[in-house]
Amino acid sequence: MRIGTLVNPERPGLDDLLDGVRDAARAGLDSAFLPQLASWDAITVAALAGARVPGIDVGTSIVPTYPRHAIALAGQALTAHAATGGRFTLGVGPGHKPVIEGVFGHSYDRPADHIREYLTVLGPLLRGEGVEHRGRTVTAVGTLDTPGAGTPDLLLAALGPRMLRVAGELADGVVVVWTGPDAIAEHIRPTVTEAAAAAGRPAPRIVVTAIVSVTADPARVLREVGQRLGFAGELPAYRAQLDRQGKKGVVETVIAGDEETVARGIRRYAEAGATELTASLTGTAEERAATLALLSALRREG
Structure with missing residues (x-):
């Protein structure tokens, strides 16, 4: 990934x-x-x-x-x-x-x-x-x-079934947000991949955008994300995607915690079939620097 x-x-x-x-x-x-x-x-x-x-x-x-x-x-x-x-x-x-x-x-x-x-x-x-x-x-x-x-x-x-099918038929892949690994494995990847195959197109890129923070205070990070971006969960497309996953709000898709917790969360996306993770760094300047360092280490691991 x-x-x-x-x-x-x-x-x-x-x-x-x-x-x-x-x-x-x-x-x-x-x-x-x-x-x-x-x-x-x-x-x-x-x-x-x-x-x-x-x-x-x-x-x-x-x-x-x-x-x-x-x-x-x-x-x-x-x-x-x-x-x-x-x-x-x-x-x-x-x-x-x-x-x-x-x-x-x-x-x-x-x-x-x-x-x-x-x-x-x-x-x-x-x-x-x-x-x-x-x-x-x-x-x-x-x-x-x-x-x-x-x-x-x-x-x-694309998040919903119709848009995912359009992506598979007419694009080179999808960008998804507010989406956990289980939804990638069970909903996103199968739908877009099947549509691409039916249209005679190559296997699609599946790019996941996730908010990520290496932090000793994940509760604070989640609270700040909720205050800044919680409204996104009320937009219809995002609300439907959260409901499909049984999630109440967008903060439940944030990857925050110590290095081991964050690394495990990122690896779960690879296991689910994501081809690329695009991390939106959040937290203090020190937390963002630590997050970038971890992303660099994970990239070197391949």
Whole structure:
């Protein structure tokens, strides 16, 4: 299982984000992913980081599809892939209704249907193919001239059965969050893998994002995560995923404790079939440094 980081979105400045990628590279990790929030553009930062920091893959986790036309997004992704020497992964997803409707003014009606249409267009564009699609939510006609860019991997944020099947059929894998190892083994991996096989596609990447902290005070870390991110458990897609796992809140998916506890929690994801763990470091500066050191040691173990 590959090990990477989700560059801490609490890092406020552009240089801070780039330093986060440098920290991951120095630790010998495989990847550094950037979240798309209401701040810096994740694709641009990934391209800049990949161009400046050698030896580490970069990507987005995730860029919402509704606000960006598929042709425009494909052009950004191909540019980033070329700028990083082929080390860029594009992670996309529909986002959440309060943001898509309340901030961007798009209808969030039938997001799984929208994603199927969107990836039907985006995939060929990333492969250098022309498209002519006029659908219910997506219209795209044209091609992109990006010689030598190559084709970045395309990951879809997917948790429910319909979205997982779309990911298996039309993407190179999935990005999941708030998901424990048992759900990976029993729900995520079988559904997306079967869909990929039925579509004649290679075995998919299964990238798990988890909050991780090496700490002597896990109760404090869980309390802080709950205060900061507990609201995520009320978003419908996340609520459904937590319910499937019998979990009350997102803090129940956090990996926190001493080195042995955290290492055991990470290894469980590998045993469940995850191909990559993207760790979001949390806690004090000292706890984050200890967590990064442990991730580095686990990566060296292979």
